[in-house]
Amino acid sequence: xxxxxxxxxxxxxxxxxxxxxxxxxxxxxxxxxxxxxxxxxxxxxxxxxxxxxxxxxxxxxxxxxxxxxxxxxxxxxxxxxxxxxxxxxxxxxxxxxxxxxxxxxxxxxxxxxxxxxxxxxxxxxxxxxxxxxxxxxxxxxxxxxxxxxxxxxxxxxxxxxxxxxxxxxxxxxxxxxxxxxxxxxxxxxxxxxxxxxxxxxxxxxxxxxxxxxxxxxxxxxxxxxxxxxxxxxxxxxxxxxxxxxxxxxxxxxxxxxxxxxxxxxxxxxxxx
Amino acid sequence: xxxxxxxxxxxxxxxxxxxxxxxxxxxxxxxxxxxxxxxxxxxxxxxxxxxxxxxxxxxxxxxxxxxxxxxxxxxxxxxxxxxxxxxxxxxxxxxxxxxxxxxxxxxxxxxxxxxxxxxxxxxxxxxxxxxxxxxxxxxxxxxxxxxxxxxxxxxxxxxxxxxxxxxxxxxxxxxxxxxxxxxxxxxxxxxxxxxxxxxxxxxxxxxxxxxxxxxxxxxxxxxxxxxxxxxxxxxxxxxxxxxxxxxxxxxxxxxxxxxxxxxxxxxxxxxxxxxxxxxxxxxxxxxxxxxxxxxxxxxxxxxxxxxxxxxxxxxxxxxxxxxxxxxx
Numbered sequence: 001x002x003x004x005x006x007x008x009x010x011x012x013x014x015x016x017x018x019x020x021x022x023x024x025x026x027x028x029x030x031x032x033x034x035x036x037x038x039x040x041x042x043x044x045x046x047x048x049x050x051x052x053x054x055x056x057x058x059x060x061x062x063x064x065x066x067x068x069x070x071x072x073x074x075x076x077x078x079x080x081x082x083x084x085x086x087x088x089x090x091x092x093x094x095x096x097x098x099x100x101x102x103x104x105x106x107x108x109x110x111x112x113x114x115x116x117x118x119x120x121x122x123x124x125x126x127x128x129x130x131x132x133x134x135x136x137x138x139x140x141x142x143x144x145x146x147x148x149x150x151x152x153x154x155x156x157x158x159x160x161x162x163x164x165x166x167x168x169x170x171x172x173x174x175x176x177x178x179x180x181x182x183x184x185x186x187x188x189x190x191x192x193x194x195x196x197x198x199x200x201x202x203x204x205x206x207x208x209x210x211x212x213x214x215x216x217x218x219x220x221x222x223x224x225x226x227x228x229x230x231x232x233x234x235x236x237x238x239x240x241x242x243x244x245x246x247x248x249x250x251x252x253x254x255x256x257x258x259x260x261x262x263x264x265x266x267x268x269x270x271x272x
Numbered sequence: 273x274x275x276x277x278x279x280x281x282x283x284x285x286x287x288x289x290x291x292x293x294x295x296x297x298x299x300x301x302x303x304x305x306x307x308x309x310x311x312x313x314x315x316x317x318x319x320x321x322x323x324x325x326x327x328x329x330x331x332x333x334x335x336x337x338x339x340x341x342x343x344x345x346x347x348x349x350x351x352x353x354x355x356x357x358x359x360x361x362x363x364x365x366x367x368x369x370x371x372x373x374x375x376x377x378x379x380x381x382x383x384x385x386x387x388x389x390x391x392x393x394x395x396x397x398x399x400x401x402x403x404x405x406x407x408x409x410x411x412x413x414x415x416x417x418x419x420x421x422x423x424x425x426x427x428x429x430x431x432x433x434x435x436x437x438x439x440x441x442x443x444x445x446x447x448x449x450x451x452x453x454x455x456x457x458x459x460x461x462x463x464x465x466x467x468x469x470x471x472x473x474x475x476x477x478x479x480x481x482x483x484x485x486x487x488x489x490x491x492x493x494x495x496x497x498x499x500x501x502x503x504x505x506x507x508x509x510x511x512x513x514x515x516x517x518x519x520x521x522x523x524x525x526x527x528x529x530x531x532x533x534x535x536x537x538x539x540x541x542x543x544x545x546x547x548x549x550x551x552x553x554x555x556x557x558x559x560x561x562x563x564x565x566x567x568x569x570x571x572x573x574x575x576x577x578x579x580x581x582x583x584x585x586x587x588x589x590x591x592x593x594x595x596x597x598x599x600x
Binding site: 018019021022025026029030032033034035036037040057058060061062063064065066067068070071072080082083084086087089090113115116117121 | 355363364365367368369370375377378381382385388389390391393395396399445446447448450451454455458459462466467468469470471472473474478479482485486489490491493494509513514
């Protein structure tokens with residue numbers, strides 16, 4: 001005979017415990033994941049993103065955190081962000097002082113590698129990128145401002161950064177420490193600027209790869225004479241409109257800390 | 273309820289439905305009745321005794337498990353070596369990659385990006401469709417047990433958990449399996465609303481894959497925390513109750529041709545398979561009297577890990593590729 005009034009079985013203690021346990025675990029997990037908001041909203045780290053990167057929010061939304069851009073970079077400029085960057089975890093950035101993008105791949109390999117369009121495919125040439133803009137932040141420590149030259153390895157013997165020196169090897173970047181300099185007035189920032197290098201090649205009628213489209217329409221950096229009273233020839237670096245924020249000036253600057261910083265806040269990035 | 277609906281219902285976290293009399297095929301009914309006869313019951317009980325003695329004397333080597341681990345390590349190593357040796361065979365990480373140039377995108381990662389970004393570029397679409405077809409063919413959650421690096425670590429720490437549980441040092445605290453479905457929905461909504469790929473921040477699969485390829489980092493602490501939680505508190509908690517990637521692939525594999533198939537006629541109902549299974553609810557059908565048919569396809573939550581196939585003393589569970597006959 002059926003019992004009468006057998007509606008729903010009352011929640012046993014075991015079931016109730018499991019239910020509460022699940023709620024706590026769920027809240028904990030969702031809460032933990034949302035902690036990722038803090039570094040992003042707090043802008044803990046202003047990162048230089050690879051060429052073609054969208055503006056920060058759509059960039060983080062669209063990046064699938066796979067690191068294909070890291071793998072194709074010939075100078076290993078791209079690193080992936082850590083857990084302390086919250087939602088930015090696994091997203092690519094460039095520490096320009098350690099190793100900047102010198103566009104030695106010419107074809108913007110990272111852009112081509114990106115599967116999601118976080119690095120927009122709408123650009124084809126280095127001068128079209130917008131990673132930020134270099135700023136002269138420590139002019140007083142600039143060797144040229146002090147009227148000094150530079151001789152030796154730009155960043156010392158222990159530095160393992162890479163740059164492409166066209167005159168040495170058109171196709172392979174080499175160690176900066178294997179390419180010592182000897183200049184009367186330090187102009188390494190101007191000399192190594194990828195935009196300036198391209199503009200100079202174009203001026204001499206030899207655009208990169210013989211392609212006129214590779215010619216930057218605007219200059220990026222120059223040295224400007226400073227009026228000096230002591231008879232010493234002094235110059236100061238000036239960033240121009242053609243700067244794309246690659247940060248090679250920051251990387252090659254021989255003084256420590258560098259005279260430059262790449263500012264990524266000023267309308268950096270492509271609209272999605 | 274059809275097989276697919278039942279399979280999805282279990283995948284979403286509901287308890288397996290007890291079969292009602294009309295669910296059984298006449299053949300299954302007959303077989304169940306036959307198994308209940310005294311002669312058959314005795315035969316089965318004796319059979320199980322022999323099996324257990326045999327198992328005790330010669331603990332079986334889980335061949336499929338070792339093969340699966342080899343495949344899992346090989347796939348992840350392919351990513352690592354491809355980068356280190358610069359052979360461009362399998363570029364990227366598990367979230368998105370290129371296999372000899374062909375785009376591939378993890379379905380859950382792609383979904384998070386699509387929801388957060390609200391644009392889909394062609395390459396991502398190609399990658400997503402390619403991977404969808406591949407894992408549909410291969411069984412959906414096959415990704416979990418044959419590719420996901422977290423799965424392997426969790427299997428190893430599970431061994432530790434079981435040892436500790438045997439000595440009564442720890443005990444398993446199960447969660448409600450519906451939690452995973454809620455996580456899936458919440459993370460999808462969060463991606464859509466916040467515009468960030470929120471889940472990626474805590475995804476142990478993405479974290480481990482990147483750590484292997486690009487070097488270890490801080491995020492491994494999170495993975496370690498999850499593993500400790502599984503050792504000391506809840507057996508295989510992440511894969512069972514939390515991972516939205518598993519649910520995504522589970523949905524993909526619902527109609528997959530690659531399945532584990534159960535054969536009622538040879539089964540002794542000893543339950544060895546359910547002991548080793550990550551998702552024992554899919555093996556509800558092997559309980560005596562529950563099989564609706566003489567042959568039953570195991571549901572979508574099954575990761576096709578093959579541990580039940582390895583552990584079944586009577587070979588009543590087999591891999592099958594529908595249309596190709598028994599594989600193993």
